[in-house]
Amino acid sequence: MLMPLLAVTLATFALMLPIVGYMVRRGFASHGLPTPAKLRLWGATMLGLSSFGWSVLFTAPVALVVHSIQHDHQILAFALNLLAGVIVGLYVILPQQALRLARQVGAES
Numbered sequence: 001m002l003m004p005l006l007a008v009t010l011a012t013f014a015l016m017l018p019i020v021g022y023m024v025r026r027g028f029a030s031h032g033l034p035t036p037a038k039l040r041l042w043g044a045t046m047l048g049l050s051s052f053g054w055s056v057l058f059t060a061p062v063a064l065v066v067h068s069i070q071h072d073h074q075i076l077a078f079a080l081n082l083l084a085g086v087i088v089g090l091y092v093i094l095p096q097q098a099l100r101l102a103r104q105v106g107a108e109s
Contacts, residue, residue: 021047024097033098034105047100054096058088 021044029035036043062084070077 017048017052018044019048020051021045021049024048024051025101028098028101034102036101036104036108039104043104047097050100051093051097054093055088058092059084062088 018041022039024047025035025039025044039047062081066077066081069080
């Protein structure tokens with residue numbers, strides 16, 4: 001029972017990565033930030049993987065704190081988790097992705 005669930009989870013994760021990469025590139029392009037003219041599947045997958053990696057790296061410690069206070073203060077735990085997600089997204093993940101895409105644009109030139 002565990003093996004099929006694990007296989008489906010890993011397959012979904014693998015399919016999600018390039019989609020996230022293409023979405024990040026498209027979001028940056030729509031705001032006029034430097035992006036490569038075309039993003040190949042491997043580049044999109046790596047962009048999605050780095051987005052996921054940065055988010056896990058910075059939100060895992062917050063998740064431990066939230067889990068420890070969730071039983072007593074559910075609203076505070078939710079607010080802390082939401083705030084940490086926004087802060088990490090705006091000030092860690094997006095700048096890292098902007099640098100990555102700008103480097104790819106520089107490599108194309």
